[in-house]
Amino acid sequence: MATKTSNVINLASLSDIHLGHPKTSTASILGYLRWLFRRCKETSELDVIFIPGDVFDRRLELPDEIVYDIRRFIVELLTTCKEYNIILRVLEGTPSHDWKQSKLFTHLNDVCNIHADVKHIDVLSIEYIEPLDCQVLYIPDEWKATCDETWLDVVDKLDQHRLQKVDFVIMHGAFPHQMPENLHERLQLHNPDNYLSICNYFIIVGHIHFYSQYERILSSGSTSRLRHNEEEPKGTFRIKVDRLNHNHQIRFIVNDAARIYKTVDCTDMDEHSVNEVLNRVLSTLPDDSALRIKCRRSDIAVAMLPKFTQANSNIEWSLKEVGKNELEKRSAIESLQVHHKGININPSNIEELLLKRIAVKDPSLYEHCRSLLT
Secondary structure: OOOOEOOEEEEEEOEOOOEOOOOOOHHHHHHHHHHHOOOOHHHHOOOEEEEOOOOEOOOOOOOOHHHHHHHHHHHHHHHHHHHHOOEEEEEOOOHHHHOOOOHHHHHHHHHOOOOOOEEEEOOOEEEEEHHHOEEEEEEOOOOOOOHHHHHHHHHHHHHHOOOOOEEEEEEEEOOHHHOOHHHHHHOOOOOHHHHHHOEEEEEEEEEOOOOEEEOOEEEOOEOOOOOOOOOOOOEEEEEEEEOOOOOOEEEEEEOOOOOOEEEEEOOOOOHHHHHHHHHHHHOOOOOOOEEEEEEOOOOHHHHHHHHHHHHOOOOEEEEEEOOOHHHHOOHHHHHHHHHOOOOOOOOOOHHHHHHHHHHHHOHHHHHHHHHHHO
């Protein structure tokens, strides 16, 4: 079976959806996704949809009402994929977000007899997608303790498949260009040159919530705004790969309905200035926006806040109190707090993690401990 257009692959990529988020409603997130994959000519022309991780924000329980809307959306998406002959691949993201819940895609495909071409990938692997005649490398988040170890597994996997390159890399993680330079030595970041050297077309990466492009490494960021300091446009990618003429096209589809999170710095403002600034901002905000006031505890804005919250109950209000020293801190510190994470310990990696620690602490015990663990 050939692609819909000879020598051309039309793909959609969306990541960091975070269904079940405590601040941004799942209904609003799904509303954008339903619009994005509505039955229309543009959707019908897609060959493949890649979701590189973090479909979910947290582990959900069956009594949660949002679970049923999520299941309904997945069935709708799978039905659309089947109708338009679209391949769907869903990568496991950060363990503390996804919790392997993306198995729902394959489960619902089976129990509802939809028969769409869908896979959930939770191991580092290479897949040959025959209808597209392309090789795809998948790398879930936290595959190994370090990015260097993950790269060694990538090299081994290429050798196993007798490949020097793949056509696409779908991964969940971070690269140096996505993080402030002063944090590079403190975070686990993938080497861009390594992955560019083994990929013919595009490396599509999830995890960091901001849009970025470095050469052929693409990150659409999160599909919706999920917190303060995410005031930039949100959305997804549509990519057209022209394998014959190498005239590739990349479009960013903006989520115009993304919830607005706005921070207003009222530090040291007098009453007149606070009124002027907040009234001007409020005149531009739609209902259900989140507005955060940043100031010192002693600033007049704190005393004025109840008046504004009562008069504008359609807005979610919050206060960020800052001390003298905090006024000079940059957003890089927040980035470290948000994106620095530990390793999720599970039955498949606990032996390796323990043995590495033992080898460093007391090599003489290594063999005995390995025998006990086995």
